[in-house]
Amino acid sequence: MTKAIWNVDKVHSTIGFSVRHMMISNVKGTFNDFEGTVEADPQDLTDASVDIKIDANSIDTRRSDRDDHLRSADFFDVENHPNLTFKATNIEKKSEDHYDMTGDLTIRGTTNPVTFDITFEGMAKDPMSGDEAAGFTGSTTINRKDFGLTWNAALETGGVVVSDEVKINIEIQLRK
16 A cells, blocks of 8 residues: 555544542543544554644543643643644554554643554445545553643642643544
8 A cells, every 4th residue: 555645533533641630540531622644554654644733622531620720821721832732753663563653742832752552453444435444542651740731739648639640542543
């Protein structure tokens, strides 16, 4: 297959995260508004071009007051930094369907390299639209403080409200 331009299909994709809360549980959330393009042969991502843009205001943890706090200057500061972005800089094939995708992740105006463990889930023709589709899953873990997300509060029992480690999970369907 040759290189082609693919668009992220938001209806069939999820960009989510989980973070330890009060040292006793994990809070999960998603971003509901995002877009992206991938120029690649989905069966060989090693020379792919990947650009993703996420609307920080679209954060959803299923609790509006927490979402509003995450949008504030304490966290994402969406008024000054409305988007999170990811641009791949290097992709290495680990095995037949597994890749390490390293790229520049920008959150709150701070850019750091991160590496996602990516799995190519396969390709299919959509029976409704006739479009060719490709699926990928991936994950990485970041330290939120590396991106200027430093707000926290101490618990009287010890520990803090929000852990530094944030797990990012993606499920992406592309359409040609």
